[in-house]
Amino acid sequence: LMHLTKKLIEIRSMLLSIDQSDALKLPSIVVIGSQSSGKSSVLEAIVGHEFLPKGNNMVTRRPIELTLIHTPAKDGKIPQEYGEFPALGGGRLTNFADIQRTLTDLNLAVPASQAVSNEPIDLRIYSPNVPDLTLIDLPGYVQISSLDQPETLKEQISSLCDKYIREPNIILAVCAADVDLANSPALRASRKVDPLGLRTIGVITKMDLVPAEQGASILTGNRYPLHLGYVGVVAKGANKKSQKESLSLVAQRAEDDFFGSNREVFQRHPSLMIGTSTLRRRLMEVLESSMASSLHGITNAVQLELEEATYQFKVQYNDRRVTAESYVAETMDTLKGRFKDFTQQFRRPVIRAKLKAMLDEKVMDVLEQLYWLDKRAPELGQIAQDPKLKPEEVDPYWKHKLEAASSLLTKSGIGRDSTLLVADGLRALIDSIATGEPFTYHPRAAERLIQFSHMILRDRIGVTSDQVENCIKPYKYDVEVEPREWEAGRERAVELFENEVRLCEQKLGDIRKKVGGSRRLGNLIGYVKTLEEQQKEKAAKKLENIDGETAEPAEMPLESYRYPPAQLVDARYAMMYHDRIGILKLRLMALKSKRCRAGPQSEVFCPEAFLNVVADKLAYTSAMFINIELLDQFFYQFPREIDTRLLYDLDRKEIIEFARENPVVRRHLDLQERKDKLEEVMKQLNSLSTLRADPKPAPRRN
Numbered sequence: 001l002m003h004l005t006k007k008l009i010e011i012r013s014m015l016l017s018i019d020q021s022d023a024l025k026l027p028s029i030v031v032i033g034s035q036s037s038g039k040s041s042v043l044e045a046i047v048g049h050e051f052l053p054k055g056n057n058m059v060t061r062r063p064i065e066l067t068l069i070h071t072p073a074k075d076g077k078i079p080q081e082y083g084e085f086p087a088l089g090g091g092r093l094t095n096f097a098d099i100q101r102t103l104t105d106l107n108l109a110v111p112a113s114q115a116v117s118n119e120p121i122d123l124r125i126y127s128p129n130v131p132d133l134t135l136i137d138l139p140g141y142v143q144i145s146s147l148d149q150p151e152t153l154k155e156q157i158s159s160l161c162d163k164y165i166r167e168p169n170i171i172l173a174v175c176a177a178d179v180d181l182a183n184s185p186a187l188r189a190s191r192k193v194d195p196l197g198l199r200t201i202g203v204i205t206k207m208d209l210v211p212a213e214q215g216a217s218i219l220t221g222n223r224y225p226l227h228l229g230y231v232g233v234v235a236k237g238a239n240k241k242s243q244k245e246s247l248s249l250v251a252q253r254a255e256d257d258f259f260g261s262n263r264e265v266f267q268r269h270p271s272l273m274i275g276t277s278t279l280r281r282r283l284m285e286v287l288e289s290s291m292a293s294s295l296h297g298i299t300n301a302v303q304l305e306l307e308e309a310t311y312q313f314k315v316q317y318n319d320r321r322v323t324a325e326s327y328v329a330e331t332m333d334t335l336k337g338r339f340k341d342f343t344q345q346f347r348r349p350v351i352r353a354k355l356k357a358m359l360d361e362k363v364m365d366v367l368e369q370l371y372w373l374d375k376r377a378p379e380l381g382q383i384a385q386d387p388k389l390k391p392e393e394v395d396p397y398w399k400h401k402l403e404a405a406s407s408l409l410t411k412s413g414i415g416r417d418s419t420l421l422v423a424d425g426l427r428a429l430i431d432s433i434a435t436g437e438p439f440t441y442h443p444r445a446a447e448r449l450i451q452f453s454h455m456i457l458r459d460r461i462g463v464t465s466d467q468v469e470n471c472i473k474p475y476k477y478d479v480e481v482e483p484r485e486w487e488a489g490r491e492r493a494v495e496l497f498e499n500e501v502r503l504c505e506q507k508l509g510d511i512r513k514k515v516g517g518s519r520r521l522g523n524l525i526g527y528v529k530t531l532e533e534q535q536k537e538k539a540a541k542k543l544e545n546i547d548g549e550t551a552e553p554a555e556m557p558l559e560s561y562r563y564p565p566a567q568l569v570d571a572r573y574a575m576m577y578h579d580r581i582g583i584l585k586l587r588l589m590a591l592k593s594k595r596c597r598a599g600p601q602s603e604v605f606c607p608e609a610f611l612n613v614v615a616d617k618l619a620y621t622s623a624m625f626i627n628i629e630l631l632d633q634f635f636y637q638f639p640r641e642i643d644t645r646l647l648y649d650l651d652r653k654e655i656i657e658f659a660r661e662n663p664v665v666r667r668h669l670d671l672q673e674r675k676d677k678l679e680e681v682m683k684q685l686n687s688l689s690t691l692r693a694d695p696k697p698a699p700r701r702n
């Protein structure tokens with residue numbers, strides 16, 4: 001039968017970890033008593049060690065769920081005693097002073113303003129000297145509120161005790177022999193919930209402080225009858241510090257001495273229960289029979305919960321199991337997979353096209369700066385159309401221009417710009433992965449992901465841009481152009497220009513629509529031109545009058561505010577696009593001329609074709625070295641960093657934390673765990689059916 005209680009205590013702990021609902025609770029013994037009634041002394045006498053917090057103001061502030069596990073001797077070897085706080089995960093404490101210190105710390109951690117906390121401390125003690133028992137130590141009832149205790153402390157403790165002394169728990173009411181039972185707060189509380197005294201057991205402490213006759217008469221329980229009876233003890237553990245012997249021995253001796261010297265009194269009532277060992281035995285009997293009678297109800301309740309959990313698991317997850325580990329591994333694989341898909345965007349031809357587009361922009365800037373803004377630009381168009389003019393007869397001015405343009409392009413910091421362009425693409429890719437599912441649930445992992453990928457990028461950018469710059473160096477001095485390259489460059493330039501013309505025409509069209517038609521735009525432009533001329537005249541007049549005293553010339557008789565200012569801005573843009581289209585069209589004519597088609601010797605006439613060839617060469621070379629120095633390195637390093645920095649870095653606890661950050665996975669894990677635990681409890685309960693007499697509950701039908 002011993003076996004039954006032990007099993008049931010195990011089951012009780014498991015049920016407590018499943019949930020705290022009353023339906024799934026096996027009974028425990030709840031210890032209540034007023035301060036100084038000797039409650040701690042009794043508990044320590046049962047355990048055989050001093051381990052509870054002491055001190056003047058050191059009331060127990062949190063319930064202690066004390067589970068005693070009897071560890072029998074094996075092969076003649078007596079196992080070591082130790083305690084454990086499962087919630088703290090600190091392992092075995094073989095020194096009871098350490099247990100006492102931990103309990104003191106946990107109690108003191110409750111802020112003084114709060115005084116009492118409902119959150120229980122789970123303590124397990126394994127020893128060959130303890131019976132299998134579960135005891136709950138509650139804060140002692142306060143008799144007198146002291147000054148530094150909150151007013152409500154008394155009520156707080158009462159309500160905490162009330163919560164624990166509910167069914168099916170057994171109440172251990174500790175009363176001191178030298179205090180009238182009528183005044184015992186423990187008995188009073190017990191009577192409220194157990195008026196017939198069916199599940200209350202009384203412990204009368206300090207039997208040595210009253211005459212033996214008086215003590216014996218208390219134990220008969222005639223005044224306040226309890227079905228489970230009273231046990232009288234002497235549990236004084238005083239002066240134990242000064243002695244080398246263990247507490248149990250000292251206390252035991254004091255108790256034996258007392259009951260021994262009053263033998264004739266107590267033997268007169270053979271049914272009286274006296275002594276700590278009697279108390280232990282009695283508690284075991286009471287707990288066991290109480291647990292046994294709860295068994296039927298608990299088995300039914302667990303069965304019901306298990307059926308519900310099994311059903312939910314089937315319906316919600318189709319019985320698919322997950323583990324935190326599999327979720328983490330899956331997440332990392334998805335991450336790598338997604339990254340790999342995205343790397344398609346970084347294949348060489350794609351990169352080259354991107355770089356070329358960037359360089360085309362630069363070419364346009366150079367052309368605008370050196371040619372389109374040049375007053376002599378139309379000249380270049382004319383000489384291109386002149387079939388008789390030989391290249392060497394062209395004004396050296398244009399040769400000079402071409403060299404300047406080429407150098408402006410090659411020395412514009414291509415290495416850095418092209419590397420940054422690609423690196424930024426990679427950064428944006430990683431950022432988009434890190435901000436997408438499932439990383440929305442894992443902000444810390446996302447941050448690490450971003451951190452280490454940015455670090456790889458930072459490491460590579462310098463080397464790569466230097467390498468690219470180094471490799472395009474030859475183009476800074478001389479660019480050899482093959483006839484085939486020339487023709488390709490010319491065609492691309494034509495394409496580019498035609499595109500640009502289309503773009504400008506589109507913008508022009510948009511403005512026309514916006515201001516209300518081409519007539520209106522014409523008027524606006526005319527007006528802006530007049531304004532500009534006036535301004536010029538005004539400036540000229542100012543110059544003339546610079547020494548004279550003449551006053552400012554009167555404003556021209558022009559209606560101001562004829563048009564809204566925003567439309568004047570539009571008109572100015574329209575003029576700009578118009579001019580640009582004019583130039584582009586002229587240059588297109590040149591690019592399509594025989595002269596330009598002739599080949600690389602015409603480079604002076606067709607700087608656009610030439611610069612396009614240069615840009616293409618630059619893009620090709622940059623793409624090649626960016627590929628080697630940046631992309632290959634990044635693609636190699638990134639998946640490895642995922643493993644080392646995200647995956648292998650996590651210990652078991654962090655893996656679980658990570659998985660539980662995702663609410664979907666958390667719910668899945670919770671339900672799965674609940675089902676597993678209930679299954680285990682059910683299995684244990686069923687295995688008990690061989691140990692107990694009452695029949696197994698009939699299986700439920702759905």
Ligand code: GDP
Nearest residue numbers: 035036037038039040041205206234235236237
């Ligand atoms: P608690 O406040 O209810 O936990 O009470 P304690 O266990 O701390 O005991 C209060 C005081 O009563 C302590 O000084 C104990 O030494 C003393 N005490 C406890 N049990 C006995 C006993 O059986 N006999 C005597 N004489 N003193 C006891």
